[in-house]
Amino acid sequence: MSRILAFLRNTWRGLTSMRTALILLFLLALAAMPGALLPQRSLNPPNVDTYIATHGWWGRVLDRLQFFDVYASVWFSAIYLMLFVSLVGCLLPRTLEYAKQLTAKPVLTPRNLSRLPHHETATLDGSPDDLIAAARTRLRGWRLVEREEADGARSVSAERGYSREAGNLVFHFAMLGLIVTLALGKMVNYEGQVIVLANGSEFCNSGTLNYDSFRPGLRVDGTDLSPFCVRVNKFDAEYLPNGQADTFRADIDYQAGEDLTSNTWRPYDLEVNSPLRTAGDRVYLLGHGYAPTFTVTFPNGESRTQTVQWRPVDNLTLLSEGATKFDPPGVTDSAERRTKQIAVTGLFAPTALMRDKILTSGFPDLIDPAAAVDVMRGDLGIDSGRGQSIFEIDRSLVDSGRLSRVARQNLKPGESISLDDGTKVKFDGVVRWVSLQVSHDPTQVWVLASAILMILGLGASLTVKRRRLWVRAVPDGEGRTVVRVGGLARTDQAGYGEEFHRIAAELLSPRRDT
Amino acid sequence: MPVNDTLSTYSDWTFGAAALVYVFAMVCYAVEQAFNRAAKKSEQAVLVGAGAPTSYGLIEKPPARSRPERFGRMAVALTVLGAALHLSALVLRGVATGRAPWGNMYEYGMAVTLVAVVTWLVLMRKYDVRRLGVFVLTPIVILMFLGGTVLYTEAAPVQPALQSYWLVIHVSAAILSSGLFLVPGVVSVLYLIRASHDENPGKFTRFGPKLPEADTLDRLAYRTTIFAFPIYTFGIICGAIWAEAAWGRFWGWDPKETVAFVAWVVYAGYLHSRATAGWRGKRAAVINSVGFAMVVFNLFFINLVIAGLHSYA
Numbered sequence: 062m063s064r065i066l067a068f069l070r071n072t073w074r075g076l077t078s079m080r081t082a083l084i085l086l087f088l089l090a091l092a093a094m095p096g097a098l099l100p101q102r103s104l105n106p107p108n109v110d111t112y113i114a115t116h117g118w119w120g121r122v123l124d125r126l127q128f129f130d131v132y133a134s135v136w137f138s139a140i141y142l143m144l145f146v147s148l149v150g151c152l153l154p155r156t157l158e159y160a161k162q163l164t165a166k167p168v169l170t171p172r173n174l175s176r177l178p179h180h181e182t183a184t185l186d187g188s189p190d191d192l193i194a195a196a197r198t199r200l201r202g203w204r205l206v207e208r209e210e211a212d213g214a215r216s217v218s219a220e221r222g223y224s225r226e227a228g229n230l231v232f233h234f235a236m237l238g239l240i241v242t243l244a245l246g247k248m249v250n251y252e253g254q255v256i257v258l259a260n261g262s263e264f265c266n267s268g269t270l271n272y273d274s275f276r277p278g279l280r281v282d283g284t285d286l287s288p289f290c291v292r293v294n295k296f297d298a299e300y301l302p303n304g305q306a307d308t309f310r311a312d313i314d315y316q317a318g319e320d321l322t323s324n325t326w327r328p329y330d331l332e333v334n335s336p337l338r339t340a341g342d343r344v345y346l347l348g349h350g351y352a353p354t355f356t357v358t359f360p361n362g363e364s365r366t367q368t369v370q371w372r373p374v375d376n377l378t379l380l381s382e383g384a385t386k387f388d389p390p391g392v393t394d395s396a397e398r399r400t401k402q403i404a405v406t407g408l409f410a411p412t413a414l415m416r417d418k419i420l421t422s423g424f425p426d427l428i429d430p431a432a433a434v435d436v437m438r439g440d441l442g443i444d445s446g447r448g449q450s451i452f453e454i455d456r457s458l459v460d461s462g463r464l465s466r467v468a469r470q471n472l473k474p475g476e477s478i479s480l481d482d483g484t485k486v487k488f489d490g491v492v493r494w495v496s497l498q499v500s501h502d503p504t505q506v507w508v509l510a511s512a513i514l515m516i517l518g519l520g521a522s523l524t525v526k527r528r529r530l531w532v533r534a535v536p537d538g539e540g541r542t543v544v545r546v547g548g549l550a551r552t553d554q555a556g557y558g559e560e561f562h563r564i565a566a567e568l569l570s571p572r573r574d575t
Numbered sequence: 576m577p578v579n580d581t582l583s584t585y586s587d588w589t590f591g592a593a594a595l596v597y598v599f600a601m602v603c604y605a606v607e608q609a610f611n612r613a614a615k616k617s618e619q620a621v622l623v624g625a626g627a628p629t630s631y632g633l634i635e636k637p638p639a640r641s642r643p644e645r646f647g648r649m650a651v652a653l654t655v656l657g658a659a660l661h662l663s664a665l666v667l668r669g670v671a672t673g674r675a676p677w678g679n680m681y682e683y684g685m686a687v688t689l690v691a692v693v694t695w696l697v698l699m700r701k702y703d704v705r706r707l708g709v710f711v712l713t714p715i716v717i718l719m720f721l722g723g724t725v726l727y728t729e730a731a732p733v734q735p736a737l738q739s740y741w742l743v744i745h746v747s748a749a750i751l752s753s754g755l756f757l758v759p760g761v762v763s764v765l766y767l768i769r770a771s772h773d774e775n776p777g778k779f780t781r782f783g784p785k786l787p788e789a790d791t792l793d794r795l796a797y798r799t800t801i802f803a804f805p806i807y808t809f810g811i812i813c814g815a816i817w818a819e820a821a822w823g824r825f826w827g828w829d830p831k832e833t834v835a836f837v838a839w840v841v842y843a844g845y846l847h848s849r850a851t852a853g854w855r856g857k858r859a860a861v862i863n864s865v866g867f868a869m870v871v872f873n874l875f876f877i878n879l880v881i882a883g884l885h886s887y888a
């Protein structure tokens with residue numbers, strides 16, 4: 062039993078020693094590095110897959126060892142947990158110690174002041190009492206204690222700069238607070254992304270299914286989202302002549318709280334650096350792109366119109382690709398339907414530029430739009446139960462011959478293609494879309510508060526010097542008094558010298574009034 | 576806001592001129608360093624005392640200046656001139672583009688090196704370390720050269736994500752602290768050389784004795800670091816606040832954020848090492864140099880090699 066206790070005590074001591082803290086700090090720095098050098102799942106899952114595929118065995122080993130999820134890995138968590146324990150173990154005794162110091166008196170005046178790193182002496186007119194009283198006046202703001210010594214000598218011990226340690230404690234406690242609030246945030250946050258057409262379409266934060274992708278915190282099941290709705294009326298982008306973006310602005314309306322019941326919409330200009338903050342959530346403008354509108358008129362005369370977002374393949378020119386998929390209306394037999402489904406796929410250019418008869422885009426803005434489309438007919442596989450990307454057709458169906466190309470043509474808005482069976486595909490025009498991100502993290506103000514306290518604590522701890530000063534006045538037996546001043550800085554920081562000399566000079570200058 | 580091409584061309588010329596002047600300054604520092612035999616303490620004290628400009632121009636003949644001394648003074652004068660040109664280059668860029676002149680890596684590097692030079696000029700007034708000028712200017716000139724060639728970017732407005740007053744606050748804190756960190760980074764390496772020499776005079780026999788006392792180097796590194804560290808911390812926090820507004824989260828382990836965190840932890844380690852038995856002195860100096868290496872790594876490697884949200888350059 063006592064062995065176990067001894068072991069626990071030693072472990073605790075070891076863990077909370079300064080050396081361990083230092084080594085843990087370096088381990089933390091070292092462990093964080095792979096996250097900057099290797100692709101991370103939290104940032105870009107496809108990059109991770111590519112990396113593993115190209116590095117074979119190595120890639121798989123790294124994956125096993127969680128090198129692609131560094132900040133959620135067992136080893137990274139272990140290091141910062143130990144650091145956390147070490148921090149707590151270090152702070153508790155230091156806080157008690159500091160509380161004691163706050164009520165303690167400055168230490169006795171050393172017998173021999175001339176041994177101190179700073180010291181000065183002078184023989185002055187006046188009695189020890191007067192000179193000590195003058196010293197007390199000069200040392201206002203210092204913590205003082207005056208003592209009577211043998212032979213009529215008097216001394217003052219003064220100490221200043223207690224806020225250094227206070228600042229240091231504030232800094233470390235605030236860091237503790239930061240770590241705790243970060244962890245809480247990971248429990249209760251969520252983040253979702255959704256593409257909304259900028260033609261008056263709406264998005265409501267009423268369920269996770271409304272999102273294109275959704276990332277819940279550990280304790281979030283998606284049933285309890287903050288209710289609000291957003292309507293995107295219009296999106297404007299301005300570009301410099303070289304194609305570099307200058308401004309992005311989405312003109313939106315939103316409603317939350319009371320407004321939902323009264324159906325009141327409030328306007329907001331959503332821009333890149335100014336998210337909408339409502340209902341405790343934040344809505345960001347992350348990106349934008351184009352959604353071409355196609356109308357397919359089927360042989361039976363019925364027509365269907367769809368506007369589906371295509372995704373940019375080149376972020377500078379916004380050349381986009383996508384697949385707009387149509388189900389033939391009025392066909393009830395599913396086998397027959399699966400021969401008549403239509404997809405319009407290909408490229409869309411906001412500013413058409415023909416290069417060797419291939420459509421590319423010359424500029425990201427909508428100046429001269431055109432689409433180069435392949436019309437596919439057959440089985441799209443939409444009702445196969447297999448999920449598929451909204452931007453692509455299922456290539457395996459093309460390979461197996463169940464889906465085939467029936468036309469290929471470049472289209473300007475208003476132009477159309479006629480297929481062999483009388484179906485007509487018309488390119489009507491284009492609508493812009495915006496991609497929005499909704500983020501929820503009620504703990505982030507606490508993280509910010511901790512960070513601010515850290516800065517304040519750090520400032521105090523690095524600028525304030527803890528220093529001591531002693532004055533001793535001894536009668537020299539001939540009616541005058543020998544005054545000695547000594548000083549000691551208690552911290553690593555040099556630079557006490559100047560202040561000490563200034564004070565000593567004032568205390569030791571011959572007094573004009575006597 | 577259109578870019579003023581004339582001004583931006585002037586900025587380029589001034590920047591080149593500044594780098595050239597620094598090279599001349601380095602030559603002068605090097606001459607001083609080479610001819611200066613290990614200065615004896617007493618001699619140094621005299622030089623420092625006589626160096627005060629007030630004693631200059633008196634009828635009594637001031638103590639004759641030795642040749643290395645004259646080169647040293649010339650080096651300082653050239654450094655000041657270079658810094659003035661350097662500053663003009665930065666200001667001209669800012670006027671030409673009509674925004675804070677640190678929107679891409681070229682401008683960023685220009686500003687960081689300027690801060691480092693100014694830091695060095697200030698420190699030279701306080702400490703007797705002029706002889707080290709060549710070591711401090713070498714990395715600065717290298718950074719400027721890389722900036723002017725590899726990283727050079729035409730003056731242009733910045734993209735929407737960077738159009739925020741946080742660009743000014745966050746990036747100036749980063750520039751200030753990085754420029755400040757350069758000096759202790761270099762000085763810590765020199766400390767290691769001097770300390771090795773002190774322990775074993777057989778090491779660095781020619782070079783070691785010419786360096787200032789290990790103690791001075793250590794104090795210089797420490798005081799500059801504790802000045803820079805809170806600014807760096809502030810810069811990281813401002814970055815997080817800006818990221819919250821621009822990218823939707825205040826911290827996302829983006830490569831740039833990660834390496835900034837690593838460098839911060841290394842500097843925290845440096846401060847702790849000075850309060851830990853057995854870690855003062857050489858180990859602390861190693862940690863400080865590693866810290867600066869991380870800062871440089873973050874500037875170059877992460878921006879150029881690894882794509883992340885910060886890759887605007």
Ligand code: HEM
Binds near residue numbers: 553843
């Ligand atoms: C999460 C890890 C930690 C970080 C990032 C950190 C950071 C810092 C920083 C930046 C300082 C400088 C402030 C100053 O010098 O006054 C400092 C000082 C200090 N820290 Fe920590 N700390 C950590 C953990 C710890 C732990 C676990 C201990 C105890 C074992 C500790 C004990 C101290 C002490 C005693 C000082 C004062 C040193 C001095 O007087 O220079 N710290 N810390």
